[in-house]
Amino acid sequence: MDDQGKLVLETPRLLFRRFTEADAPLLNALHSDPEVMRYISKGVPQSLAEIEEKVLPRWLAYHDEYEHFGFWAAHERATKAFIGWFHLRPFRGDPDEIEVGYRLHRRFWGQGYATEGSRALIEKAFTDWGVEKIVATTLAENAASRRVMEKCGLAYEGPFVYPSKLLPDWTVEERRGVKYGLQRMKASG
Numbered sequence: 001m002d003d004q005g006k007l008v009l010e011t012p013r014l015l016f017r018r019f020t021e022a023d024a025p026l027l028n029a030l031h032s033d034p035e036v037m038r039y040i041s042k043g044v045p046q047s048l049a050e051i052e053e054k055v056l057p058r059w060l061a062y063h064d065e066y067e068h069f070g071f072w073a074a075h076e077r078a079t080k081a082f083i084g085w086f087h088l089r090p091f092r093g094d095p096d097e098i099e100v101g102y103r104l105h106r107r108f109w110g111q112g113y114a115t116e117g118s119r120a121l122i123e124k125a126f127t128d129w130g131v132e133k134i135v136a137t138t139l140a141e142n143a144a145s146r147r148v149m150e151k152c153g154l155a156y157e158g159p160f161v162y163p164s165k166l167l168p169d170w171t172v173e174e175r176r177g178v179k180y181g182l183q184r185m186k187a188s189g
C-alpha cells in the first residue's frame with residue numbers, strides 16, 4: 001500500500017510516520033525493555049510473535065477504520081533514530097473522546113519529546129481533525145506520564161480503573177489509574 005510508512009506530522013525535533021508490517025522488530029526492541037514496560041505489563045516484555053500476530057495488525061487496522069487516528073512511529077529529525085510511538089484513538093470508555101498515548105525508548109526520556117509530540121498531535125486534532133476532547137489515562141503511580149499530560153494542558157478528571165479484560169491477572173488495586181482530559185477551546189465570537 002502506497003500510504004504505509006508515510007510522513008504524517010513534523011514538530012521542531014520529531015517526525016511522525018505510519019507504522020508498516022516491517023516495524024515488528026523495531027517495536028519488539030522497545031517493548032522488551034522492562035523499564036519501558038514497568039507501568040504497562042509490570043515490566044514483562046512483549047514477544048516478537050505477539051507484536052507480529054496481534055499488536056501491529058491491530059494498529060495498522062486503525063488506518064482502515066479512521067481517517068486521522070492510529071499509532072505512529074516517531075523519529076528524531078536530527079538523527080532519524082526511532083524514539084518510540086504515539087497514538088490518538090477513540091477512548092474505550094467513550095469513543096467521542098480521543099485518547100492520546102506514548103511510549104519512548106529510555107535513552108530519549110527527559111528531553112521533552114513526549115510533551116512535544118503529544119502537544120503537536122493534540123493541536124492537529126483540535127484544529128484540523130474536528131476533535132472536541134482529548135483524554136489520557138495511566139496507572140496512578142506513573143508520575144512521568146501524568147506530568148506529560150499536565151504539561152500538555154490536560155487536567156485531572158478522577159480515578160480510572162483499567163478493565164480486568166485488559167489486565168487479566170492484575171488485582172483491582174494494581175489496575176488503579178487516573179484519567180486526564182482537555183476540552184477544545186470554543187472560538188469566542
Ligand SMILES: CC(C)(COP(=O)(O)OP(=O)(O)OC[C@H]1O[C@@H](n2cnc3c(N)ncnc32)[C@H](O)[C@@H]1OP(=O)(O)O)[C@@H](O)C(=O)NCCC(=O)NCCS
Binds near residue numbers: 036040139143147148
Ligand atoms: C512517560 C514517557 C513517555 C515520558 O517521556 P519523556 O519524553 O521523558 O517526557 P517529557 O520529557 O516530555 O516530560 C516528562 C516529565 O515528567 C517528569 N518526570 C519524569 N520522571 C518522573 C518521576 N519519576 N516523578 C515525577 N516526575 C517525573 C520530568 O521531569 C518531566 O517533567 P518536567 O519537564 O516538568 O521536568 C516515558 O517516560 C516513557 O516512555 N515511559 C514508558 C512508557 C509509559 O509509561 N508510557 C505511558 C503509559 S500511560
